[in-house]
Amino acid sequence: MPEYMLAGLLAGLIVIVAWLAWRMRRLEQDLPEVLVGEVGAALAGQHRAMLGDLHDGLARQADRLAEHARADRDLLQRGLAGASGQLAASIEAMTRSVDRRLETLSGHVNERLDEGFRKTNETFTNVMARLATIDEAQKKIDGLTTNVVSLQELLGDKRARGAFGEVQLEALVRNMLPPDSYEFQHTLPNNARVDCALRLPEPTGLVGVDSKFPLENYHRMVGQGVSDIDRKLAQTAFRTDVRRHVDAIASKYIIPDVTSDGAVMFVPAEAVFAEIHAHHPEVVAYAQGRRVWIVSPTTLMAVLNTARAVLKDVETRKQVHVIKDALGKLAKDFARFDERMNALARHIEQASKDVQDVQVSSRKISAHFQKIESAQLDQGGSDELVPVMVASVRRAEGGAG
Numbered sequence: 001m002p003e004y005m006l007a008g009l010l011a012g013l014i015v016i017v018a019w020l021a022w023r024m025r026r027l028e029q030d031l032p033e034v035l036v037g038e039v040g041a042a043l044a045g046q047h048r049a050m051l052g053d054l055h056d057g058l059a060r061q062a063d064r065l066a067e068h069a070r071a072d073r074d075l076l077q078r079g080l081a082g083a084s085g086q087l088a089a090s091i092e093a094m095t096r097s098v099d100r101r102l103e104t105l106s107g108h109v110n111e112r113l114d115e116g117f118r119k120t121n122e123t124f125t126n127v128m129a130r131l132a133t134i135d136e137a138q139k140k141i142d143g144l145t146t147n148v149v150s151l152q153e154l155l156g157d158k159r160a161r162g163a164f165g166e167v168q169l170e171a172l173v174r175n176m177l178p179p180d181s182y183e184f185q186h187t188l189p190n191n192a193r194v195d196c197a198l199r200l201p202e203p204t205g206l207v208g209v210d211s212k213f214p215l216e217n218y219h220r221m222v223g224q225g226v227s228d229i230d231r232k233l234a235q236t237a238f239r240t241d242v243r244r245h246v247d248a249i250a251s252k253y254i255i256p257d258v259t260s261d262g263a264v265m266f267v268p269a270e271a272v273f274a275e276i277h278a279h280h281p282e283v284v285a286y287a288q289g290r291r292v293w294i295v296s297p298t299t300l301m302a303v304l305n306t307a308r309a310v311l312k313d314v315e316t317r318k319q320v321h322v323i324k325d326a327l328g329k330l331a332k333d334f335a336r337f338d339e340r341m342n343a344l345a346r347h348i349e350q351a352s353k354d355v356q357d358v359q360v361s362s363r364k365i366s367a368h369f370q371k372i373e374s375a376q377l378d379q380g381g382s383d384e385l386v387p388v389m390v391a392s393v394r395r396a397e398g399g400a401g
Contacts (some may be wrong), residue, residue, distance in 0.1 A: 165211030208253030
């Protein structure tokens with residue numbers, strides 16, 4: 001900044017010197033030549049003096065400017081040194097603050113990372129546990145699939161299917177009826193062996209239950225990937241199978257004067273039962289015409305429950321005379337109880353009356369004692385009191401007897 005000021009001052013002095021030179025030339029042109037010598041000599045002297053003064057002033061000014069420049073430079077250097085120190089201190093403080101912030105932020109980041117790792121590990125553990133559960137469920141599903149395939153293989157064979165129906169029928173009958181009301185594999189007089197014979201009271205009598213059922217054409221009818229023509233052919237064959245089975249049951253298990261006038265065809269598969277009743281009503285009507293009742297496990301439970309109620313009613317009827325005797329004895333005991341209750345009520349009523357008479361006598365005796373204490377005893381009153389006391393005592397003795 002001082003160098004710029006010095007340059008400005010020098011430029012101003014140069015301008016002043018140039019202006020004075022120009023002014024001198026104008027004066028030399030305007031004055032007469034007579035005065036040129038004298039004025040010029042005077043002006044030249046003044047000009048030299050002025051130049052000398054100006055040179056001295058410029059020298060002093062240059063010295064002062066140089067000194068000020070050195071002082072300003074020192075001051076500037078000291079200011080720069082101080083600013084550098086403050087800047088260094090600020091940078092150092094800022095560095096420490098940034099370091100602390102970075103350490104804090106690093107701690108939070110580490111905590112968040114640790115928590116994230118922990119949650120990730122927990123999630124991974126849960127996922128592994130659920131995968132293990134899914135694996136177990138998959139194993140069970142595979143086992144169930146194997147069992148279903150085995151069941152399909154079982155139901156695919158006619159003999160095995162009959163055994164399966166017999167087992168299911170036996171379980172239902174044993175759970176619903178008493179042991180003396182049924183018999184499995186019963187042989188009829190025509191040498192036909194029925195899977196289960198229900199011994200029901202008259203007029204129903206002996207009812208045969210068959211547990212075999214046709215299934216081959218049913219599988220072809222409901223199978224996937226079967227054309228409409230093959231499906232219709234399978235439906236026709238299925239209806240024919242059911243009719244043929246109904247005829248066999250009616251001919252073997254319905255014997256006049258031996259069995260009931262009807263028999264039961266047990267279908268262990270609810271799907272087959274639903275198919276027959278939903279889409280083949282003519283087969284159901286045909287079976288009813290032949291007195292053959294088609295049942296499923298659910299409907300057979302209702303039939304057996306009804307049979308159990310009938311058996312219970314018959315047993316109750318057999319025990320009617322025992323119940324009547326017990327009721328007669330109970331009626332006699334109740335009549336005797338009623339008589340004794342009435343006698344007890346009469347005794348209680350007489351005792352209550354006697355208690356009231358005794359209370360009256362007690363009040364009279366208390367009144368006479370009060371009169372005696374007050375010396376107002378009346379002879380007539382005493383004579384009247386004695387018979388009353390005697391009568392009360394006698395009534396009390398009679399009630400006690």
